[in-house]
Each structure stands twice: as structure tokens, then as C-alpha cells.
Amino acid sequence: MDDIQEKTDFIRESIRDDLKKGKNNGRVHTRFPPEPNGYLHMGHAKSICLNFGLADEFNGKCNLRFDDTNPTKEESEYVQSIKKDIGWLGFDWKDREYYASDYFKELYEYAVLLIRKSKAFVCDLTADEIRQYRGTLKTPGKESPYRSRSVEENLKLFEEMKNSKYEDGSRVLRAKIDMSSPNLNMRDPIMYRIIHETHHRTGNSWCIYPTYDWAHGQSDSIEDITHSICTLEFEDHRPLYNWFLEQLEIHRPRQIEFARLNLTYTIMSKRKLLELVKNKYVNGWDDPRMPTLSGIRRRGYTPEAIRNFCSQIGIAKADSTIDIAFLEHFVREDLNKKAPRVMGVLNPLKVVIDNYPDDNFEELDAINNPEDLSAGKRKIPFSKILYIEKEDFMEDPPKKFFRLAPGREVRLRYAYFIKCNDIIKDKDGNITELHCTYDPETKGGDAPDGRKVKATLHWVSAKHSIKAEVRLYDRLFLKENPLKTQMSGDYKDNINPDSLKVVTDCRLEPSLVQAASGDIYQFERLGYFAVDPDTTEDNIVFNRTSTLRDQWAKISKKN
Secondary structure (H helix, E strand, O other), X not given: OHHHHHOOXXXXXXXXXXXXXXXXXXXXXXXXXXXXOOOOEHHHHHXXXXXXXXXXXXOOEEEEEEOOOOOOOOOHHHHHHHHHHHHHHOOOOOOOEEEHHHHHHHHHHHHHXXXXXXXXXXXXOOHHHHHHHHOOOOOOOOOOOOOOOXXXXXXXXXXXXXXXXXXXXXXEEEEOOOOOOOOHHHOOOEEEEEOOOOEOOOEOOOOEEEOHHHHHHHHHHHOOOOEEEEEHHHHHHHHHHHHHHHHHOOOOOEEEEEOOOOEXXXXXXXXXXXXXXXXXXXXXXOOOOOOEHHHHHHHOOOHHHHHXXXXXXXXXXXXXXXXXXXXXXXXXXXXXXXXXXXXXXXXXXXXXXXXXXXXXXXXXEEEOOOOOHHHOXXXXXXXXXXXXXXXXXXXXXXXXXXXXXXXXXXXXOOOOEEEEEEEXXXXXXXXXXXXXXXXXXXXXXXXXXXXXXXXXXXXXXXOOOEEEEEEEEOOOEOOOOOOOOXXXXXXXXXXXXXXXXXXXXXXXXXXXXXXXXXXXXXXXXXXXXXXXXXXXXXXXXXXXXXXXXXXXXXXXXXX
């Protein structure tokens, strides 16, 4: 109970109030109900953490239920990806894996019951006519001319719909509520439509399929859910949710709505994300630039970071947009504690240590993680020829550039002081090689004579380093709100053309030769990088998870 009291928001207060009143015999039973028509994204992560988190906090249960009521958009691939994502986040639905398609027979029987009660009818209006008859927010709707059909005729037609007698779109089953209701969802909504498509679970057993509004509440009731936690767009659907359950006189869960997650520089629409995938703006659902859970997992985000983020943003009743820098802050914070440190050079510049023995090399001690000393140390080889970053050298440096330059001395991380004495250029004037000397008295520390340097550089031994491909990812969109376009524009016009840069001749310290897909490291001074599944024996591939710079931490300190 102590953990429960630590978290306070309107949803938890509502649940506590229900428990105090003895509702549902003291039970808390939630559900996460994804539609298997795409991959889960960060918005779903918030709902997953909330629904499974509530069940855990209140010693309850949480079901995983797939609302698979539209065979034209749903695939088994999506089902498997959703299960993988939820498990990766750290949640377990145990033996409570359900599908709306499990209840097709019950839902059909419930619909027959409403017909018998004169609360539902078969309508022959076309989809366009139904929209026209519906009215607007300012004008009432108009009743369908088929609304007055007898119970017997409706029962007959509905059974014939089920038995595949009619073509797609020729008839629907509608609830009979109130065409003048100020809530458009109550204006005789559609319950069933005819769709001759193969369902991913039921095959061709059915040719009529329930709408989401019809299936959702009844599925909740069948599973004995106590609290149906939904996003705000379903607030106007709540009266319909309750009306169906009241008419059927079955268990009624309590629906509570919360604000969905929106992030800057991000789109949270499965339809638009699917468009990006299908039209190859990205390299699949798990492209590391995508906000999908499979994408951010591939990029190197951790489940702990996502859970911490979702916990900190809280639960609100009004929609808002969270700065993506806040999410990146939690990723860095988590990786800083657990990611092993290594050295890698993305844009190599050759450095020859002239006064180092030609055939000699030595192994130096390097700390694996200063945030976790129990992680120990590793050995890194040092030799005559090294690589440093090209950007760590300037031939004619400006005043505040403290890294390597002609005649200047710097420290090599874990190694020695070196001083640049000469520059080699190609015929085009590009610097290809530096010649330096090292001070053997400065091994792993300061100079005995007390002289200081202003910069420490990372490096790798040329002879011992391994080659790698590194994919540098940036935000997929240029604008904070990608959907905000010019009058005739499209959200895809805001795609960042530089969201991916592939660097193919990177050099890494040899300890990374055994790195496996999913392993995450901090490349010192560069950022966090995760091993990509594209890695082979001949080519190790890293994705940049994030840079080391934490914009949100700086903003927080200023405030």
C-alpha cells in the first residue's frame, strides 16, 4: 500500500474511491487493448505502463486483449510484434491473452438480443447516405427510412448478413438510440458491417464484423474488467459504451479517459507511420528513427528509461506535447549508469608516434564504467600508429580550440601526453597524417614536472582496431510539430533529409569484436551506441542512440 500512496492522479484516486465504496468486490482488473493493425509506438508505451502499472499497484490483474475486428488491416505479424514489445517493456499478462475475435459468437448473440428489444435494426443506406443522415454538431440527424423495420424482419436480415447473402457495404446493423442527440456517437451508430475478408484468426468463418464501439465495451464486460482506461478521444464515446452495457444488462466497467502522449518532432499515428513504411521514407517499422517501440529498441533505448519517462510525465486530463529532449534525458540517465565505456573513432586521422618503438605495443588499463566501479577494468592496446578523430585536430585553431594543433600537447585517454610536430597532406591539401612525439613519463597520469594540458582525446591503436559501420541518427522531422504544414503542404515535407548518416570506416577498440546485437556502449566523448541486428561476422554495425549532450538537464538547471 505504501507504493500506491506514493502515486497520486485522478485515475488512481478514482480507483481508490471505488475500493473504499466496495465496488467490484475490492477488485482492480484493467486491460491493454491494442488493435493489431500496426506496430506499437511511444504513445502505447504510456498506456501499457499505466494499465499494467495500476494492476500491479493495486494487487490486481491486467489483460492483453487484441481488438481484432477489422480483417482488412490486421495481421499476425502485428500481434507478434505487440507481444514482443510489451514483454520488452517488462510486463507480463501471464495467461490472460485474449482477442475480441474470441467473442464473435457472444457479440453476435448480444446483437440479436438488442434487435429483439427493438434497440437495433438493419439499415440499407450507403455509407455516404449514413453520413448525410447523421447531421452535424449544429443540426440534428435524420432517421433512416429502415429504422421502423419489424423485429422479425431485422432478425431475418441480420442472420442473412451473417450467412453471406449480401455484398460488402449493402447493409449494416445499427443501434437505435437518438438521431437528435447532441453527441454524434449516439446517433444510431453502426454495430456490424459486411466484410468478405479472411480474418487472421477466424479465417472465413465470419463475413460480418463488429465495429470497435460495439465490440469494446462488451469485451470488457465479458472479461470482468473493472476499470477501462482509455485515451481522451474516447471520452465522447463513453455514453455509447455505457448505453450498450445498460441495454444488455451485463457487468459495466468504469471507463476513465486520460490524455495521450504527444512528443515534439514526432508523429503518433499508426496510419501515418504505416505510410512512411510503405512508401519507404524509412527502412521498416523498426527503423531507429521511428517512434515505434521496435524502432527505439533497435536504436538502443532501454525499457527502464521508457518506464521512468512514462512515470515522470504523469497522467493528465488535457492533451499536451512533451519535449522529446525529456525522453532523451531519461535514456542518457539510464545508460550512463549501465553502459560500458569504450573508445571508438568515427572519422579516423592517422597519428604516428615517432619516438615510440616500431614493433612494440603495450596494454593500458581502462575503466569500464566510472558510475559502476564493480564493472572493473579492461585492457586497451597502445602502439606506434594510432587513430584520433579528424575534428580533434586543427592546423590553424581558433582561440578557444584546446585540442591537438601544431606544436601543442594534449593527453590521450588512459595513455600519454603527445605533441604534434609535423603534418602530412595529400596532393589536394587534405591532412592525411600527423607525426607526434609522446612523453613516456606521463603514462596514465600527469607530467612529473607539473605541466598541464587542456584537452584529453580518445583514440585507438591502428594495428589492433576493428572496422565498423556506424549509423548516425537524428530526428526524423525538422519541425517540433511535423503535422503543421503550409496550406498546400504535407507532413512528409517536414522529413529531415539528414536524419541518417552512415559512416563506414570507423575504428573501434578490439574489445568490441565480441559485441552482440542489442549490446549498448558509451563511446567516450561521442555518445551512446547500440549494436544493430544487421551486424555480421565481417561487419559490425552500430546505431547512435544519443549524443552525450543532455539538453533537458541543462534546461532543468536553468529553471
